[in-house]
Structure formats: C-alpha cells, structure tokens
Amino acid sequence: MEKMALFSVLIILACLHVHSVRSAIGSTEINCVRGSNIVVGSISEGYEGDVEIITNIGPYDRLYLEPHMSYNVLTMLELVYSAGDSNATVRTIRPLDAEEIKKDYTYLTYHVTCFNGPKNSRIVNVMDVNDNPPIFQSKTYNTTLLKSTIQGSEVLKVTAIDKDITEGNNRVSYSILPPVPADFTIVGNGGIILIKHLNYNSTQYIFTVLARDAGGLNDTATVTITIEHFAFDVCLYNALIGEKQVGRLDITPEDLHAHLHDGHTSSSKPVVYSITSVIPSEFQNNFKMENPKYGTISVTTALGREGIEKIVVFIQATLQDDASKTANAVVLVTIV
Numbered sequence: 510m511e512k513m514a515l516f517s518v519l520i521i522l523a524c525l526h527v528h529s530v531r532s533a534i535g536s537t538e539i540n541c542v543r544g545s546n547i548v549v550g551s552i553s554e555g556y557e558g559d560v561e562i563i564t565n566i567g568p569y570d571r572l573y574l575e576p577h578m579s580y581n582v583l584t585m586l587e588l589v590y591s592a593g594d595s596n597a598t599v600r601t602i603r604p605l606d607a608e609e610i611k612k613d614y615t616y617l618t619y620h621v622t623c624f625n626g627p628k629n630s631r632i633v634n635v636m637d638v639n640d641n642p643p644i645f646q647s648k649t650y651n652t653t654l655l656k657s658t659i660q661g662s663e664v665l666k667v668t669a670i671d672k673d674i675t676e677g678n679n680r681v682s683y684s685i686l687p688p689v690p691a692d693f694t695i696v697g698n699g700g701i702i703l704i705k706h707l708n709y710n711s712t713q714y715i716f717t718v719l720a721r722d723a724g725g726l727n728d729t730a731t732v733t734i735t736i737e738h739f740a741f742d743v744c745l746y747n748a749l750i751g752e753k754q755v756g757r758l759d760i761t762p763e764d765l766h767a768h769l770h771d772g773h774t775s776s777s778k779p780v781v782y783s784i785t786s787v788i789p790s791e792f793q794n795n796f797k798m799e800n801p802k803y804g805t806i807s808v809t810t811a812l813g814r815e816g817i818e819k820i821v822v823f824i825q826a827t828l829q830d831d832a833s834k835t836a837n838a839v840v841l842v843t844i845v
C-alpha cells in the first residue's frame with residue numbers, strides 16, 4: 510500500500526513537471542560555482558508566461574535576476590524564487606515585444622546571478638511577428654502645384670512607417686485607392702508623380718493613398734493637391750515710343766500684371782518683375798525695370814531708329830516669397 514501511494518505521488522510529480530516544462534520555453538539549471546551560458550530557446554513575440562524553469566538549486570544558493578545590454582529586462586521579466594527553494598521560474602511581466610528587444614540587441618538576454626557568485630547567462634530568441642501595421646506619418650498631405658509643373662515631377666511624398674523589426678514584416682507598398690486620378694501615380698518610395706500635363710481646368714485633386722505591408726495590415730491618408738496658375742493677365746503687351754523719346758513706357762492693353770490663381774481666387778501676393786532679355790540684344794541697356802514691384806519699364810537712352818521698328822522685351826514675374834513661381838510675358842515695343 511505504501512509503495513502504491515509513493516508511486517502515485519511520483520506520477521503526479523512527473524505530470525506536474527512535464528506540464529511546467531511544456532509551458533515554459535526551457536528548463537535549466539544554474540551553477541553557482543562556474544556560472545553557465547544557456548540558450549533557453551525560441552518563442553514568437555507576444556509570448557506571456559514562464560520563460561525558464563530552473564531546477565536543482567542548491568539550498569544555500571541565492572539567486573537574483575540581472576539585466577544585460579541597454580534595455581531594462583527587469584521591466585519584461587521577473588524571477589519567482591525565495592531563498593532556499595530548490596527551483597525557480599523566470600517569467601514575463603508583460604508580453605515579449607520583438608521591436609523593443611531587437612532594437613538594442615538580437616536576443617533577449619539576461620543573467621540569473623548567484624549572490625557572491627558567477628552569472629548564469631541566458632539567451633532567448635524572440636521571433637518577430639507581423640503585429641504592426643504601417644502608419645502614415647500624417648493623416649492628410651496637402652500641396653499646391655503650379656499648372657506649369659513638368660510631367661514626371663515628384664509633387665509630394667507620403668511616408669508610412671511599419672514598426673515591425675524584420676524586413677519581411679515591415680516593408681511597405683503604396684497605392685492610390687479608386688477613384689484613381691488620371692494625372693498622378695504613386696511609386697515605391699511613396700513619391701506621388703505627375704504623369705500628365707496639367708493643361709486643363711482641374712483645380713484640385715483629392716484622393717486616398719494606401720500603405721500596406723506583406724500581411725495586408727494597412728493604413729490610409731488623404732492627399733489634397735491644389736493647382737495654382739501664376740500668369741500674366743495678358744501674354745503679349747504693346748508699347749509705342751518715339752525714336753528720340755526716353756522715360757516711362759506706356760504699355761497697352763493694361764499695365765504689366767501677373768498673379769496667382771487657384772481656380773477660385775486670385776491672391777494679391779507681392780510679385781517682382783524683371784527684364785530677362787531684349788531682342789535685338791544691342792538694345793538691352795536702353796531698357797530698365799524702373800519699378801520691379803509695379804512692373805513699370807523705362808527707356809533710359811533714346812532708341813534711335815537705324816532701320817529697326819520693333820523691339821521685343823521679355824519680362825519675367827516672380828512671386829516674392831517663392832522664387833520657384835515665375836511667369837513670362839512679352840512687350841512688343843514699336844518705334845514711331
């Protein structure tokens with residue numbers, strides 16, 4: 510009878526033991542004389558529970574958990590152990606996160622250290638799981654484009670970051686969700702490219718971009734592209750001047766005037782006017798932009814006639830606070 514009872518207890522102990530070992534990543538022993546160095550095993554991130562069951566601890570050994578490398582393993586793991594116990598468990602305090610662990614070091618590493626003794630070093634491989642979606646850095650992306658923007662230009666770049674630590678899980682691909690505008694496409698790095706000339710009446714494009722990882726986790730953002738047109742009201746101006754005359758040119762049908770429109774409104778942003786060239790070029794120095802702000806042109810030296818009746822003066826307008834915005838016009842000067 511006594512033998513039977515002992516046998517039952519052994520079976521129960523054996524079952525408990527198997528159960529505990531299965532629920533932990535590994536079963537180990539420590540050595541408080543020489544220390545030890547053990548790879549406990551591999552586990553997918555998100556794991557919660559026992560990491561290691563330490564058995565056969567000597568009655569006079571005293572253990573504590575010590576971090577290794579820069580991250581504080583003590584916020585992830587705890588040692589369940591009281592002095593004199595013959596076994597101990599290292600278990601998680603919170604789910605293991607591969608992103609947090611692998612940003613510092615390839616493995617989760619820690620030491621079960623003996624008081625006044627050596628370290629027992631442990632390595633756990635925490636495998637990355639695709640648990641992070643790509644996230645756009647902004648929910649809205651806005652830009653304004655000049656109507657004259659060159660086909661093939663990158664007009665805007667959107668970026669979504671996927672925090673997963675391995676490339677297979679963090680690679681992001683971008684697309685535009687239907688209805689896809691005919692004038693734009695998105696490329697691999699999130700660049701939005703103008704694929705047609707903006708030569709018609711669209712003034713604004715609003716569309717949705719999708720960022721997706723290999724597992725289909727995704728995010729969207731809204732892109733608003735407003736088309737602006739910086740231009741002169743008239744592209745060919747005329748002026749008449751006597752061959753001996755100097756002074757301000759009278760320009761028809763109106764004074765030089767360039768401005769920015771977005772389809773609805775014209776802005777009154779300051780513009781700077783300049784003369785870019787004069788044909789024939791020997792008359793270049795006869796003309797001066799008298800007032801760059803108002804576009805008034807003066808003839809500083811009489812033009813003479815010398816068989817020439819018409820001179821072409823090329824004018825450029827530049828937006829004062831954005832020198833990339835320019836518009837061109839021509840003043841045809843007739844000498845009378």
Ligand SMILES: *[C@@H]1O[C@H](CO)[C@@H](O)[C@H](O)[C@H]1NC(C)=O
Nearest residue numbers: 525526529562564594595596
């Ligand atoms: C750990 O030790 C306690 C008592 O010393 C025992 O009850 C328990 O079964 C042991 N567990 C393992 C996994 O060895």
Ligand SMILES: *[C@@H]1O[C@H](CO)[C@@H](O)[C@H](O)[C@H]1NC(C)=O
Nearest residue numbers: 647648649650651652732733
């Ligand atoms: C973009 O434009 C939209 C609509 O006009 C506006 O709601 C949003 O706040 C703008 N976003 C940024 C980043 O300017």
Ligand SMILES: *[C@@H]1O[C@H](CO)[C@@H](O)[C@H](O)[C@H]1NC(C)=O
Nearest residue numbers: 707708709710711712772773
């Ligand atoms: C653009 O708009 C103007 C005025 O609204 C109109 O006369 C013209 O036909 C339009 N052009 C195109 C290509 O739609």
Ligand SMILES: *[C@@H]1O[C@H](CO)[C@@H](O)[C@H](O)[C@H]1NC(C)=O
Nearest residue numbers: 719721722724725726727728
């Ligand atoms: C984006 O994610 C949602 C779930 O959040 C899913 O239903 C949808 O199919 C995904 N879209 C794409 C294009 O992968």
